[in-house]
Amino acid sequence: MDTVMNWVNENSGLIIHYGIQIVLALVIFLLGGRIAKFCARLTEKAFDKKKVDKAVASFVSSIVYALVFAATILMALSQIGIETTSFIAILGAAGLAVGLALQGSLSNFASGVLIILLRPFKSGDWVDAGGQSGTVKKIEIFSTELRTADNKVIIMPNSKIMSDAIVNYSREATRRIDLMIGVGYDADLREAKAVLKSVLDKDPRILKDPAYNVAVHTLADSSVNFVVRPWVNSADYWPTYFDLMENIKIALDDANITIPFPQMDVHFHKEDNK
CATH class of the missing domain: 3.30.70.100 (Alpha-Beta Plaits)
Structure with a gap:
């Protein structure tokens, strides 16, 4: 016990310094989480004012939250002395490896972002897209959900939708x-x-x-x-x-007006027996 007390007395300045750093990191983390939620709500409200589809607004707000929260974590780690440059490099290398393994998913994600930015359709529109026809029900990160006239659900990859022509039958009044x-x-x-x-x-x-x-x-x-x-x-x-x-x-x-239909005349020829 005396040894511990002596170590604490000898390193009290260092303990106070790191204690303050940890407290500040926790404050940054908690405050950053609230800021991330605030930015996400602000983004969603901005989209609502522009009458953007709610599914799209929710998609964008979730991305905003993830980016702000990721920045908050990096700031908190930096505050307690962790070198974030190398940490970011490791994350980048890991992200590259994951990206190469999930090229199809990333393509769907990128196509989902394009759908949001270009807005070729919105929830409730009847469209021909990716070789399928139906009413748009949901626009998600990797796929779009269509509902056919006979109530079948089609989950269409976003990349397939954006790689082909899109016909929107509901855009015009x-x-x-x-x-x-x-x-x-x-x-x-x-x-x-x-x-x-x-x-x-x-x-x-x-x-x-x-x-x-x-x-x-x-x-x-x-x-x-x-x-x-x-x-x-x-x-x-x-x-x-x-x-x-x-x-x-x-x-x-x-009105006794006929509508013609395909007909075939068959002629029989009688041959003389010889």
């Missing part, structure tokens, strides 16, 4: 429906055109501006093809599409 309707060559084209227009005029979902277009498109082998191109709100696209197909068929039938 309106969409154009493109239909090709064929009538027989014996039909009165003016009457057929009037029937098609009457179907469009009766549907309240068809927008007046931009105006729809009904015109002869092709004089095909067995039919005269009309293009029918009405504009609707994006949310009404598929219900209107299906209803128009049904109503056009009914209206043409009521």
Whole structure:
């Protein structure tokens, strides 16, 4: 016991010095943790004001928190005398080794960052991406979750999404429906055109501006093809599409206008027996 007391008395200055350093390091650590949380909340609020998707805002805020907290740890270690330069070098070498082993994951992470920065879509948009179609549900660090029309969940790697064309059907408020309707060559084209227009005029979902277009498109082998191109709100696209197909068929039938279909004539030749 006397030996310990003597050692403490002899090294009291050193103990006080390192004690103060450790206390300051703990203060830096605790204060830095709060600052990291504050920066993360501030980032999320800034994204909310810009009406950025919540999934994206959460993703960015988590990255901000990780960076600030990592800087806090380095400052705390530096305060107690640990050489952070060599520590950072070790972390860098370890990061390089891990990065080479996880190239695919890092590519997905980088693509996730690009999705956030470029914002080709947001949660709730209907998209074609990476060869798949569906509603965007979540944008995560390494992948994006899509929900198909028949309620299947597709987990799509972010790198696959960013390496291909992205078609966003929900970005614009309106969409154009493109239909090709064929009538027989014996039909009165003016009457057929009037029937098609009457179907469009009766549907309240068809927008007046931009105006729809009904015109002869092709004089095909067995039919005269009309293009029918009405504009609707994006949310009404598929219900209107299906209803128009049904109503056009009914209206043409009521007007005795035929819609040609593929036919094959078979001819039998009788050979004389010799």
